Amino acid sequence: MERFGVKSAPSRNRSKTALYVTPQDRVSEFGSELHEDGGKLFCTSCNVVLNHVRKSAINDHLKSKTHTKRKAEFEEQNVRKKQRTLTASLQCNSTAQTEKSSVIQDFVKMCLEANIPLEKADHPSVRAFLSRYVKNGSSIPKSEQLRKAYLPDGYDNENQLINTEDR
Numbered sequence: 001m002e003r004f005g006v007k008s009a010p011s012r013n014r015s016k017t018a019l020y021v022t023p024q025d026r027v028s029e030f031g032s033e034l035h036e037d038g039g040k041l042f043c044t045s046c047n048v049v050l051n052h053v054r055k056s057a058i059n060d061h062l063k064s065k066t067h068t069k070r071k072a073e074f075e076e077q078n079v080r081k082k083q084r085t086l087t088a089s090l091q092c093n094s095t096a097q098t099e100k101s102s103v104i105q106d107f108v109k110m111c112l113e114a115n116i117p118l119e120k121a122d123h124p125s126v127r128a129f130l131s132r133y134v135k136n137g138s139s140i141p142k143s144e145q146l147r148k149a150y151l152p153d154g155y156d157n158e159n160q161l162i163n164t165e166d167r
Helices: 021-031 056-064 065-077 086-092 092-112 118-122 124-134 145-164
Strands: 034-037 038-043
Touching: 021 038, 021 056, 021 118, 038 056, 056 065, 092 118, 092 145, 118 124, 118 145
Parallel strands: none
Antiparallel strands: 034 038
């Protein structure tokens, strides 16, 4: 009986949702009014998350009074702000984080080469100078954290330099 390809009767309770539609598909379908970020579909002018599975929900939102009002305000502003997900925002901060890390490592290296004890970084006048005149200087941690987190890196880097010079 299986050879004859007998199919079950179609379910009458079947949902009318598109099963394999992605937010990117909806962006290509609706154009610049929508944008996708992190697997979510956003209305560009309203900055709200939309259900990308149901096309009717998107159409209803685009026809709503609040959308037309916000779209008019959005076009007047000339500033294109797109809402992003938290993961995308955190990825953008990676350049600032790497810059912060390099400033701290350079500070520790400078202290080591000049024979300046790391405890001097805790002095209030040094803290004030760093925060006022050094870019990302206020992000330099206290001496205890410098010793625990950044001194081993500097120590390992110096040992590698010494070993390569000896060869």
